[in-house]
Amino acid sequence: MILGVAGTAKNTGKTTAMLAVMEYLRSTGSSLFLTSIGYDGEDADNLTGLPKPRILMRPGDLVSSALPALKGSLASFEDMAPTGVQSALGPVYRARVAAPGRVIVAGPPSTAGLSLVLQGVPRDRVVLLDGAFSRLAPMSLATHVIVATGAARYSDPRQVAAEMRSIGLVMSLPAYPMDGTFDVHVPGGLYAEGQDTYLAGVLLEGERTIQRVHIDGVISPEAFGRMLAGIRYLRSRLTFIVSHPVYLVISGDISLWEDVLEEAKEAGHRLVSFRSSKLLGFTLSPFKPLFDPARGTYAESYVPARSFAEQIRKQAGFPCTDLVLEGPALLHSWLATVRIP
Amino acid sequence: MDKPADQTAKRILLVPLDPVHDVGIKLIGRELSKRGHEVSLLPPDLSVEEAVARANVLEPDFLMVSRTISYGTGELLAKFVDLCDASGLRQKTTLVVGGLSIRPEMAQEFGFDAGFGPDTSPGDVGLFVEGRKSKVCRVTRTAEKRDLTHGFTYEFKDEEIGGLCLKIARQLLDWASQRTTPAIERARTRVKIEEAKAKGDIGAAKELRGFYASLCDGQVRNWYDTGQPVANTRPLSHDELRELGAREERVPVLPKGQEVLAGHNVLVQYGTGCPVMDSYHIRLSLAWGAGGVVHFDPSWGARAEGLLEGEWSHAHDGTLLTLENLKLIRGSVHPGGLWQVRAHRGLNTPETVVLGHLAGADLTKINIVYGSLGAGTDPARLAVDGVEAMRLAAGFTLPFDVVTNEELCGVPASKAFAGMLIVASAGILLGGRPILQPLFANSPEAMIKGFSEDNYIDFNAAKIMVLQGIIDAPVWPGAPVGFLTQTQDRCQSATMTALHAALALSLGAQAVTIASSDEAYAGGPISGGARVDTLNSTAAALRFLGGAKFQPTEEALGMAAGLRDDILDVLERVALREDFVSALYEGLLGDEEDGAYPGRAGKDTVRMLP
Numbered sequence: 001m002i003l004g005v006a007g008t009a010k011n012t013g014k015t016t017a018m019l020a021v022m023e024y025l026r027s028t029g030s031s032l033f034l035t036s037i038g039y040d041g042e043d044a045d046n047l048t049g050l051p052k053p054r055i056l057m058r059p060g061d062l063v064s065s066a067l068p069a070l071k072g073s074l075a076s077f078e079d080m081a082p083t084g085v086q087s088a089l090g091p092v093y094r095a096r097v098a099a100p101g102r103v104i105v106a107g108p109p110s111t112a113g114l115s116l117v118l119q120g121v122p123r124d125r126v127v128l129l130d131g132a133f134s135r136l137a138p139m140s141l142a143t144h145v146i147v148a149t150g151a152a153r154y155s156d157p158r159q160v161a162a163e164m165r166s167i168g169l170v171m172s173l174p175a176y177p178m179d180g181t182f183d184v185h186v187p188g189g190l191y192a193e194g195q196d197t198y199l200a201g202v203l204l205e206g207e208r209t210i211q212r213v214h215i216d217g218v219i220s221p222e223a224f225g226r227m228l229a230g231i232r233y234l235r236s237r238l239t240f241i242v243s244h245p246v247y248l249v250i251s252g253d254i255s256l257w258e259d260v261l262e263e264a265k266e267a268g269h270r271l272v273s274f275r276s277s278k279l280l281g282f283t284l285s286p287f288k289p290l291f292d293p294a295r296g297t298y299a300e301s302y303v304p305a306r307s308f309a310e311q312i313r314k315q316a317g318f319p320c321t322d323l324v325l326e327g328p329a330l331l332h333s334w335l336a337t338v339r340i341p
Numbered sequence: 342m343d344k345p346a347d348q349t350a351k352r353i354l355l356v357p358l359d360p361v362h363d364v365g366i367k368l369i370g371r372e373l374s375k376r377g378h379e380v381s382l383l384p385p386d387l388s389v390e391e392a393v394a395r396a397n398v399l400e401p402d403f404l405m406v407s408r409t410i411s412y413g414t415g416e417l418l419a420k421f422v423d424l425c426d427a428s429g430l431r432q433k434t435t436l437v438v439g440g441l442s443i444r445p446e447m448a449q450e451f452g453f454d455a456g457f458g459p460d461t462s463p464g465d466v467g468l469f470v471e472g473r474k475s476k477v478c479r480v481t482r483t484a485e486k487r488d489l490t491h492g493f494t495y496e497f498k499d500e501e502i503g504g505l506c507l508k509i510a511r512q513l514l515d516w517a518s519q520r521t522t523p524a525i526e527r528a529r530t531r532v533k534i535e536e537a538k539a540k541g542d543i544g545a546a547k548e549l550r551g552f553y554a555s556l557c558d559g560q561v562r563n564w565y566d567t568g569q570p571v572a573n574t575r576p577l578s579h580d581e582l583r584e585l586g587a588r589e590e591r592v593p594v595l596p597k598g599q600e601v602l603a604g605h606n607v608l609v610q611y612g613t614g615c616p617v618m619d620s621y622h623i624r625l626s627l628a629w630g631a632g633g634v635v636h637f638d639p640s641w642g643a644r645a646e647g648l649l650e651g652e653w654s655h656a657h658d659g660t661l662l663t664l665e666n667l668k669l670i671r672g673s674v675h676p677g678g679l680w681q682v683r684a685h686r687g688l689n690t691p692e693t694v695v696l697g698h699l700a701g702a703d704l705t706k707i708n709i710v711y712g713s714l715g716a717g718t719d720p721a722r723l724a725v726d727g728v729e730a731m732r733l734a735a736g737f738t739l740p741f742d743v744v745t746n747e748e749l750c751g752v753p754a755s756k757a758f759a760g761m762l763i764v765a766s767a768g769i770l771l772g773g774r775p776i777l778q779p780l781f782a783n784s785p786e787a788m789i790k791g792f793s794e795d796n797y798i799d800f801n802a803a804k805i806m807v808l809q810g811i812i813d814a815p816v817w818p819g820a821p822v823g824f825l826t827q828t829q830d831r832c833q834s835a836t837m838t839a840l841h842a843a844l845a846l847s848l849g850a851q852a853v854t855i856a857s858s859d860e861a862y863a864g865g866p867i868s869g870g871a872r873v874d875t876l877n878s879t880a881a882a883l884r885f886l887g888g889a890k891f892q893p894t895e896e897a898l899g900m901a902a903g904l905r906d907d908i909l910d911v912l913e914r915v916a917l918r919e920d921f922v923s924a925l926y927e928g929l930l931g932d933e934e935d936g937a938y939p940g941r942a943g944k945d946t947v948r949m950l951p
């Protein structure tokens with residue numbers, strides 16, 4: 001099991017969510033392997049300078065982090081071994097926690113690097129994949145995902161909810177068999193200018209023969225929507241196969257997907273995915289760092305937590321919780337549905 | 342770690358994500374082209390999607406992004422990396438980010454393979470591309486605590502002066518060995534109290550505490566008897582204790598430009614009265630490159646018999662000397678930082694050495710001469726206590742500096758140095774490791790005799806020269822350097838401090854103590870900004886100097902020779918007196934005309950041993 005904790009932006013409470021997940025997994029006696037695609041566990045945020053939650057690891061936990069970060073951690077480690085992956089801070093190592101303490105986690109930054117690191121993980125371990133910023137691509141390796149969002153993304157709960165609905169819909173795309181065939185392979189994704197026009201042209205030309213289209217790579221809702229508009233007179237009904245739903249939430253305005261998916265459905269087309277990660281739910285945070293441009297500094301601030309969460313819950317349509325306001329019970333109930341090794 | 346160089350030409354794509362071209366990326370591009378690589382430069386102000394789409398067509402070996410970090414740009418860069426990853430570009434291309442604000446930790450968080458900041462030259466980028474230099478970054482520094490006395494033999498090179506110093510020192514030790522004071526008894530009792538506590542023998546500790554209290558006086562005694570706090574003090578609150586937090590275990594990474602301080606021992610002084618505030622000052626100073634910190638206790642404590650217990654805040658300058666306060670403060674000093682607890686004046690010097698040792702201090706400060714002629718303690722009292730303090734310091738392997746701030750009163754350097762050498766000799770005979778502490782200042786003597794009329798280098802250099810010619814011992818100018826050369830202008834003050842510090846270190850001093858830029862004249866709170874001023878300036882001065890030296894004029898040699906002869910003259914007169922303590926009272930090491938007055942605190946409290 002690989003559980004990813006991703007965020008829609010910085011300071012949306014990823015680390016807090018991850019710590020709540022760790023607490024649950026420890027309570028079930030699970031053995032942990034922790035890594036990050038970014039940099040986490042430090043005293044103060046690199047960009048905002050605001051305090052961050054600390055990550056405490058216990059003896060027996062496995063962690064993968066850049067060597068200088070391991071050396072800078074307060075926990076002590078044994079069985080340290082290089083993974084062969086490099087990061088901006090240096091070589092990424094795998095290590096077992098020997099004495100408990102705070103850990104700085106700075107793991108493989110790319111999907112390929114993460115894949116290499118995960119190869120060495122014992123099968124009885126639950127892998128916790130700590131996200132960074134709003135980076136999502138490496139989450140394509142996760143079997144389950146929790147997405148942290150909140151006021152740091154949008155202070156308007158309606159915008160947060162709209163984006164959550166889109167993410168939820170995208171992450172719920174039906175599965176397409178991994179060995180399934182397709183008629184057209186679009187290797188470069190569908191996000192840059194001109195790609196939509198090109199693809200629409202290909203599909204119109206091949207109307208009689210094309211039914212299944214594999215768009216391999218990043219897809220933005222704007223480009224997909226323009227492509228749909230370009231084939232609106234197509235008589236055939238197409239199945240668009242994406243590589244993984246996360247590639248749909250990397251470019252463009254994610255909240256547009258709700259409408260774009262509806263347009264595709266009305267036109268009779270389907271969107272499916274080769275691989276997917278199960279979205280367990282969203283965590284919400286009312287925290288919103290305020291930037292003072294005159295001083296160039298950040299200060300802590302919060303939107304009213306209860307009303308923020310309630311408004312989002314009414315509109316999001318997907319499970320969500322504010323861990324600080326409501327406690328971890330709901331998050332734990334999501335985890336209870338997962339088969340944990 | 343060096344990797345084998347890759348000689349093949351690389352294809353490099355430069356992507357300025359700023360709205361306009363920046364000079365930095367062009368310089369890097371030029372360097373890389375010069376090295377034979379194929380460099381392409383995208384126009385500025387492309388969207389992330391456009392840039393990635395173009396990069397996917399070109400498929401470079403390296404993609405280098407430049408971007409000024411400001412509000413919201415972190416998200417932009419993270420999105421860029423995500424797009425590169427998801428589009429497959431990442432599998433073929435190394436992603437690098439550069440900019441004035443970029444640090445390796447940021448590059449890691451954004452997801453880049455490397456990050457280049459303002460200290461990266463175009464040549465460094467070239468080496469990285471060619472695989473000649475790994476960009477391995479240390480998140481923390483590892484620092485070992487330095488022994489300032491390491492390698493010194495304490496042998497006198499000037500046998501004439503050395504012979505006199507040792508003779509006088511032996512007389513002093515012999516005299517002191519026949520005497521005791523309440524301070525010595527309290528110090529021994531304190532050791533027993535802590536031993537009893539460590540064994541869990543609460544009854545014994547309580548009894549010993551009662552005996553300790555009987556040896557105290559005034560408000561300190563009153564506190565032990567009634568619990569009433571000493572005036573202007575209060576116990577630290579639970580919140581304040583929590584604020585002090587956990588022990589500092591990590592050596593901070595120095596800011597850009599301050600790295601030069603890591604190779605020197607530049608110490609600063611603290612003593613706000615409040616351990617919490619002290620903690621901020623200590624952490625700030627060490628984070629900006631100070632190699633250590635020096636504890637200042639309240640001046641009234643020098644006149645009180647006995648030390649308090651517990652965690653206390655003091656409403657005026659100086660933080661109370663209690664074991665608990667010291668332990669709290671010690672937690673703010675990282676493993677590589679030096680920490681000094683001073684025991685150079687007052688009625689509690691032996692116990693101060695004990696507390697410093699128990700709390701984990703690395704150094705102390707002892708000088709019978711300055712403490713009695715310039716800091717108010719009775720000479721006889723401080724002579725007995727000072728010898729015991731040195732004995733304890735030797736037993737604890739705690740080096741101590743011998744300060745000569747009486748020069749500020751007007752005592753000429755020759756007398757101050759004579760006193761310093763005598764005390765240091767006594768320390769050596771007791772097995773201790775003294776550090777000579779000449780004062781770098783525009784002292785009254787320097788002003789009167791015109792030594793500082795032309796420059797502030799000659800007289801200070803002469804001091805170092807003469808000491809280095811007399812004995813093989815470490816030298817640590819302070820405390821702090823630059824007295825009476827600073828004005829209320831922060832720039833001027835910081836500059837003067839920096840120049841004096843650089844002079845001291847370039848002359849071979851093992852350490853130097855500096856003040857903040859407002860300390861010389863503040864008369865009030867010392868600010869964090871002022872501390873950073875002088876640490877910044879000192880680092881800049883040391884960087885400016887590098888391996889070069891200051892060049893004293895020929896006058897310095899004459900000053901050094903004259904100083905040596907004057908020291909000899911003073912020592913001969915003290916030796917002739919055959920009574921070091923009487924020599925102090927009679928002004929042989931500084932008299933009223935010099936501005937030195939024997940202290941009165943502790944007068945008539947010395948007892949003969951049975």
